Amino acid sequence: MAVIDAAVPKRTPWWQHxxxxxxxxxxxxxxxxQIWPHVGTQLKPLGDGFVKLVRMIIAPVIFLTIVGGIAHLRDLGGLGRIVLKAFAYFLTMSTFALILGLIVANLVQPGASMHIDPATLDPAKTAGYVAKAEHQSIVGFLLAIIPQTLVxxxxxxxxxxxxxxxxxxxxxxxxVGEKSAPLLxxxxxxxxxxxxxxxxxxxxAPIGAFGAMAFTVGEYGIGVLINLAGLVATFYITSLLFVFVIxxxxxxxxxxxxxxxVRYLTPELLLVLxxxxxxxxxxxLIEKLEQAGCARPVVGLVVPTGYSFNLDGTNIYMTLAALFIAQACGIHLTLGHQLLLLGVAMLSSKGAAGVTGAGFITLAATLLMVPAVPVAGMALILGVDRFMSECRSLTNFIGNAVATIVVxxxxxxxxxxxxxxxxxxxxxxA
Structure with missing residues (x-):
């Protein structure tokens, strides 16, 4: 009997993935x-353009996924349970992340050897971030959730x-029930x-990743990591510890x-990187979690909500970076100061978007409410923040995937x- 070759699925060549x-x-x-820094900085529009393309589609993806998911629940009590369980998980993991950042910063003390005089810091370097952070408040954040119109x-x-x-x-x-079936x-x-x-x-995606990475290295250079390699390495190791242990x-x-x-989400993690x-x-992420067996209503609610309220990487970054600045400036933070920092960071991190620079603005908002640490000290980490941004985003991404499966x-x-x-x-x- 002849073998029908068409029945055998063709393997996709590796270069087409x-x-x-x-x-x-x-x-x-x-x-x-690295080789042509000037060319690299000119490629920034490629990365920015791809991110804008994706952000263009995020609003309809979230809207349609959540509406369809809730409509299929047929039980508003189920909606309330999912939200409560999701927020209980978010609060617990955020606390773990913040505490881990504090513990590691106290043990490793990455900024202790810098001996920076706070008076020499240039506040102008971080003025833009501080100005944005000053407008953040709990009341303002809550009011901002309500749009001007539905559209x-x-x-x-x-x-x-x-x-x-x-x-x-x-x-x-x-x-509404059955009358809404055509709309559904x-x-x-x-x-x-x-x-x-x-x-x-x-x-x-490859074009966007190429442009974004060329700009990052061309603008800041790999060499910028040498002076602050201790902080960057500590942050990456702490994030890995959080992901693979906690x-x-x-x-x-x-x-x-x-x-x-992590292996299953490798393509998406590379895109985030x-x-x-x-x-x-x-x-x-929404599509792959549904394929992995998570019910559509849970995915539709937990993933978008987690992008604003479950930012494990950002939480680790805030406590670690704040203590780094204090150590570099020779400022001793008591246990009370550190607990205040933890509490403020818990609030200020909620609602931070998963985009480049959001973590830095959130850190500024946190330090504004903890006067023991000079906000101008953020200038010390400004040069390497971009390199830590990738790690923040990766950790946030994995944390939201785990949260969805658990809920x-x-x-x-x-x-x-x-x-x-x-x-x-x-x-x-074979």
């Missing part, structure tokens, strides 16, 4: 930025505003179109492997068998 292309683009970007939330692309409108819309559709069908069709658009935009234990208790989850923005991979399991809306199959290593080819 987007994550391979992104990795190659990152390496090329580093090379161009303006989608038009302006503010994640929390889109989240707010989407939840209200999903609740309204659920309460339109929403599901629109969601399919939007995710296909995401797939199209992801083709440009989140690793959480994953183990939830019945999956953090290593396998290249663009220094966890938002760039948000649409793909789905708590809700009984996780297909454990599907998760195991999806995260299992691919069989070796």
């Amino acid at each position: 987007v994550y391979v292309q992104v990795l190659i683009a990152i390496l090329l970007g580093i090379a161009v930025g 303006s939330a989608l038009a302006e692309g503010e994640i929390l505003q889109v989240l707010f409108v989407a939840i209200l819309t999903g609740i309204a559709i659920t309460m 069908a339109v929403i599901e069709s629109a969601e399919a179109v939007v995710f296909r658009l995401v797939a199209i935009l992801m083709k440009a 989140l690793g234990v959480v994953a183990w208790l939830a019945g999956f492997s953090i290593v396998r989850l 290249g663009t220094s923005s966890s938002e760039a991979a948000l649409p793909n 789905a399991r708590w809700e009984g809306q996780l297909d454990q068998a599907q998760l195991t199959r999806t995260l299992a290593p691919a069989p070796a080819s």
Whole structure:
């Protein structure tokens, strides 16, 4: 009997995988930025353009995913349970991240050998960030969640505003019942179109990663890491410790492997690394978590909410960076000061977007409320903040993936068998 070759699926050549292309683009970007710094800085629009393309689609992705997810719940009590469990998880993990940053900073003391005179610091270097931070307040943050109109939330692309409108819309559709069936069908069709658009935009990911990395290295140079290598290395090691130990234990208790989850999300992690923005991979994260067995309503609620309220990497960065500045300036922080810092950071980190520079602004907002640490000391880490931004985004991204799976399991809306199959290593080819 003849063998039908068409029945055998063709293996995709390795160079056609987007994550391979992104990795190659990152390496090329580093090379161009190092060899031709001027050329590298001129390539910034490539990275900025790709991030703008992705941010363009994030609002409709979040809106359609959340509305469809809530509408399929058919039970508003279930919505409340998911939100409460998600925020309980966010608060717990944020606390762990902040405490870990404090502990590591006190043990390693990366800034103790710098002996900087605070009077010599130039506040002008951080004035722009401080000005933005001064406008942050709890009341202002809460009022900013409410958009001017239903349409303006989608038009302006503010994640929390889109989240707010989407939840209200999903609740309204659920309460209307059968009369809303035609609208729900339109929403599901629109969601399919939007995710296909995401797939199209992801083709440009290597170009965006190349431009962003070439600019970073060309503008700041790899050599900038030498003077502050201790802080950068401490931050990366602390983040790895958080992911593979703390989140690793959480994953183990939830019945999956953090290593396998990281392997499963490798393409998205490379995209985050290249663009220094966890938002760039948000649409793909939603899709892949659904494929891994997490129920659609849980994914639709936890992932977008986590992007504003579950920022593990940003939390580690804030306590670690604040203590680094204090140590570099020879300022001794008592336990009371450090507990105050932890409490303020817990509040100021909520609502920080997953984009480049947001963590630095949030740090400024935190230091403004903790007068023991000079805000001008942020100038010490300004040069390497971009390099730490990648690590912040990666840690935030992994933290939100773990949060979604855990909440789905708590809700009984996780297909454990599907998760195991999806995260299992691919069989070796003969």
